[in-house]
Amino acid sequence: MTQQGYAECLAAQGGRLVEIANAAERTPGDWQRQIPECPGWDLEGLIGHCAGVWTFVGSSIAAGGPVDRDSIIQPDCTLAQWHADALDRLVAELTARQPSDPLWSFNPRDQTVGFWLRRMANEATMHRWDAESAFDGTPARIDPGAAVDGIDELFDFFLPVRQPNVFAGNGETIHLHANDADGEWVITRTPDGIEVERAHRKSDVAARGPAQNLLLFVWGRLGPERLETFGKDELLTEWQQLVRI
Numbered sequence: 390m391t392q393q394g395y396a397e398c399l400a401a402q403g404g405r406l407v408e409i410a411n412a413a414e415r416t417p418g419d420w421q422r423q424i425p426e427c428p429g430w431d432l433e434g435l436i437g438h439c440a441g442v443w444t445f446v447g448s449s450i451a452a453g454g455p456v457d458r459d460s461i462i463q464p465d466c467t468l469a470q471w472h473a474d475a476l477d478r479l480v481a482e483l484t485a486r487q488p489s490d491p492l493w494s495f496n497p498r499d500q501t502v503g504f505w506l507r508r509m510a511n512e513a514t515m516h517r518w519d520a521e522s523a524f525d526g527t528p529a530r531i532d533p534g535a536a537v538d539g540i541d542e543l544f545d546f547f548l549p550v551r552q553p554n555v556f557a558g559n560g561e562t563i564h565l566h567a568n569d570a571d572g573e574w575v576i577t578r579t580p581d582g583i584e585v586e587r588a589h590r591k592s593d594v595a596a597r598g599p600a601q602n603l604l605l606f607v608w609g610r611l612g613p614e615r616l617e618t619f620g621k622d623e624l625l626t627e628w629q630q631l632v633r634i
Contacts, residue, residue, distance in 0.1 A: 390538050392488040395506040396480070398535060402513035403443075403476045405529075409520045410436045410469035420468075422523035426610040432523050436472050437463070439516055443475035446505060450482040454493045479509065496546050508546075511539045515608060533570035536600035540565070540572065543607055544585040547634055553582045555631055562592035563624055565607070567600040594620035609633055 390398065413419040413432055420433035427435075441461050448456045463471050486492070488503035496504050514535055521528035531539075548555065558578025565574045566589070575592055577584045596603070598616040605611040606625075609632065613625035 390507075390510070390534060392503055392506055395503075395510040396484055398510040398532075399483070399506070399513050400480055402510070402517040403439075403480070405517045406436065406439060406513065406520055407469070407473045407476060409517075410472050414467055414469045419523075424519050424523050426522060426605075427519060430519075432520060433468065435516060435519055435523075436468055439512075440468065440472040440475050442512060443472070443479040443509075446509060447475060447479035447482050450479075450486075450492060450502075450505065455495075483509070496550055498546070498550065507538070507542060510535075511542055514539065515604075515610075518605070518610070531601040531604060533567065533572075533600040536604040537567060537570050537572035539604045540574065540600070540607055543634070544574065544576075544583075548583060548632070552632070552634075556583050556628060557581060561621075561624055562590075562594075563628070564590060564592035564595040565603050566595060566597040567603055568597055570600040572600050572603070592620065594618060594622060594624045596625060607632070 409432070413436070420431065422432045424430045424432070424435055440463070444461050445456065445458060448461075466474075483502060483506055486502045488501065488506055490502045491500055492502045492505065494500055494504045494508075514531055518528045518531060556578060557580055559580065561578045563576040565572075565576070567573065573587060573589050575586045575588045575590050577586075596606070596613060596616040596618050602611060602615050606613060606616060606629070609629065612629055613622060616625075618625060
């Protein structure tokens with residue numbers, strides 16, 4: 390996505406989270422709704438997590454460096470209000486700057502505003518899906534382009550920087566193929582971690598499906614049974630067990 394696209398995605402997906410939180414304030418029992426694909430997490434915990442993330446990132450941007458996470462507590466207002474205010478501040482801080490402006494981030498490979506635009510857009514997208522999944526019915530679809538970008542971000546940042554050895558192996562390969570967007574990846578397990586190519590190549594196992602389902606699989610929200618698979622399915626099961634973001 391473009392940087393403008395990230396900003397629009399953050400505002401839209403975050404705005405939907407605001408709607409859900411506001412509705413929960415009117416029906417307090419909704420706060421205890423469980424997030425089906427995140428055992429032990431309810432809607433209150435999810436919105437609290439998002440409010441804390443928006444506050445931490447917005448405050449760190451304003452300060453020019455990371456603020457103390459222990460200093461982030463809910464102010465004297467409702468959870469829904471904290472969440473909405475923190476999101477508004479975050480969007481304002483990000484859109485007041487150029488994507489290429491230098492800025493601290495916890496990604497040593499990308500110390501720019503653009504990193505945070507992407508990270509926060511993908512954070513809001515995933516957690517909007519989480520929040521909607523707590524209610525009866527099917528969450529609104531994640532846009533295929535946004536889903537592809539979320540997969541790319543996992544391979545660009547989270548695994549190599551935050552969990553470099555979590556899926557180490559001995560040359561086994563996984564091919565992921567989106568059938569509704571331009572997205573294909575070949576994952577090779579090495580003793581030092583994974584190597585990822587944007588490619589179409591025969592692998593030990595292939596998994597094909599909508600980009601949304603691939604995103605939800607690699608992020609641990611859905612199992613491989615929601616994908617069309619060919620080959621050694623046990624590699625997909627192992628991914629699901631080991632890769633937890």
